[in-house]
Amino acid sequence: MGCCFQYNRAAGEALHSIVSSRFNRQPLPPSISMLLAYNNHCHRPFCSTRIAASAKQQKQLTSPDLVALEYADLNLTHQVSQELGHVRIRQHVNPLAASFSIPPPVPDWNQVFRDSTLPLMVDIGSGSGRFLLWLAKRNADSRNYLGLEIRQKLVNRAEFWVKELALRNIHFMFANATVSFQQLVSSYPGPLMLVSILCPDPHFKTRHHKRRVVQRPLVDSIVNNLVPGGQVFLQSDVPEVAMDMRNQFDSESDVLQHIDAIDPRVQCDMEGWLLSNPFGIRTEREIHAEFEGAKIYRRMYWKRI
Numbered sequence: 001m002g003c004c005f006q007y008n009r010a011a012g013e014a015l016h017s018i019v020s021s022r023f024n025r026q027p028l029p030p031s032i033s034m035l036l037a038y039n040n041h042c043h044r045p046f047c048s049t050r051i052a053a054s055a056k057q058q059k060q061l062t063s064p065d066l067v068a069l070e071y072a073d074l075n076l077t078h079q080v081s082q083e084l085g086h087v088r089i090r091q092h093v094n095p096l097a098a099s100f101s102i103p104p105p106v107p108d109w110n111q112v113f114r115d116s117t118l119p120l121m122v123d124i125g126s127g128s129g130r131f132l133l134w135l136a137k138r139n140a141d142s143r144n145y146l147g148l149e150i151r152q153k154l155v156n157r158a159e160f161w162v163k164e165l166a167l168r169n170i171h172f173m174f175a176n177a178t179v180s181f182q183q184l185v186s187s188y189p190g191p192l193m194l195v196s197i198l199c200p201d202p203h204f205k206t207r208h209h210k211r212r213v214v215q216r217p218l219v220d221s222i223v224n225n226l227v228p229g230g231q232v233f234l235q236s237d238v239p240e241v242a243m244d245m246r247n248q249f250d251s252e253s254d255v256l257q258h259i260d261a262i263d264p265r266v267q268c269d270m271e272g273w274l275l276s277n278p279f280g281i282r283t284e285r286e287i288h289a290e291f292e293g294a295k296i297y298r299r300m301y302w303k304r305i
C-alpha cells in the first residue's frame with residue numbers, strides 16, 4: 001500500500017507525545033527528529049509508511065504507536081475504566097462453542113440510530129472498532145455503521161468510545177456473525193449498502209477451517225441482503241484466508257462483479273488483488289501486518305443492479 005494522506009495536526013501532536021514519552025528527554029534518533037521537524041514546519045500530511053520504515057529501522061516506535069497515529073484525530077480515551085475491565089486480546093475464540101450459539105436480541109434500530117433509514121455498513125469482526133468509528137465520524141449524517149464482534153470486552157470499549165464521541169450513527173454488538181448476521185440485517189429498516197470482513201481470524205489448522213467466519217450461509221446472506229449497487233469489501237494479510245474468501249465471493253459472479261470491472265480507475269495487480277486500500281484508513285490488524293512487512297490482499301465486489 002502507498003502513503004496514507006489523512007494525517008493532520010492531531011496526528012502530528014500524537015506523534016510528538018508518543019515520541020516524548022518513548023524517548024523521555026534523550027536525544028532523538030535522526031530519522032525521528034527529521035520527521036518531527038518536517039511536520040512542524042510544513043503542517044502538511046506526512047506519510048505513515050515513512051514513519052513505519054523509520055520505526056522499524058530504529059526499533060523505537062512500535063506498531064501500537066502507529067495505530068495511535070492512524071487514529072489520532074479520534075482523540076479516544078485510552079484509560080480503560082474499572083467497569084470495562086482490562087481488554088486482553090486473545091488470538092482466537094472458537095465461534096462454534098455453545099456459548100456463542102445464542103443470538104442476541106435484535107435491537108430497536110430506532111433506539112440505536114438517530115435515523116434508522118440511512119444506508120447501513122456492517123463490519124464483521126470489528127475488533128477494537130476504531131476503523132468503523134473513524135468512518136462514522138466522517139459520515140455522521142449519511143450512513144449508519146454496525147460492528148459485529150464476538151469478544152464482549154472489545155464491544156464494551158467500542159461502545160464506550162461511541163458515547164465519548166457522541167455519535168448516533170454507529171452501534172457495536174456482541175454477536176457471533178455466523179449465527180446473527182441474517183437476523184440482524186434483515187430486520188434493519190434501511191438498505192444494506194456495504195459489508196466488510198477485514199483480516200478475519202485465520203484458524204490455520206485444516207480441522208479448524210470450519211471456525212472461519214466466511215462460510216457459505218454467511219456469503220448467501222450477504223449477497224441476498226445487499227441492496228443492488230451495494231458492496232462487499234474483503235481483506236486479509238494471510239494469502240490462503242484471502243483466497244478462501246475470494247473463491248467464495250467470486251463464485252457469486254452472476255450477482256457480484258469485482259469493482260475493477262465497473263470502475264476503470266480502480267487498479268488491481270496481475271492476480272486481481274486491489275492495489276490500494278479504498279477507504280483511506282487502515283484497520284489495526286492491517287497496520288500491524290504492514291509493520292511486519294506483510295502484503296494485504298484485498299477484493300471489493302459490487303452487487304449487480
Ligand SMILES: C[S@@+](CC[C@H](N)C(=O)[O-])C[C@H]1O[C@@H](n2cnc3c(N)ncnc32)[C@H](O)[C@@H]1O
Nearest residue numbers: 095125127149150176177198199201283284285
Ligand atoms: C484478527 S481480528 C481483526 C479485527 C479488525 N477487523 C482488524 O482488521 O483490525 C478478527 C476479529 O474478528 C472477531 N471474530 C472472529 N470470529 C467472529 C465471529 N464469528 N463473529 C464476530 N466476530 C468474530 C475476533 O474476535 C476479532 O476481533
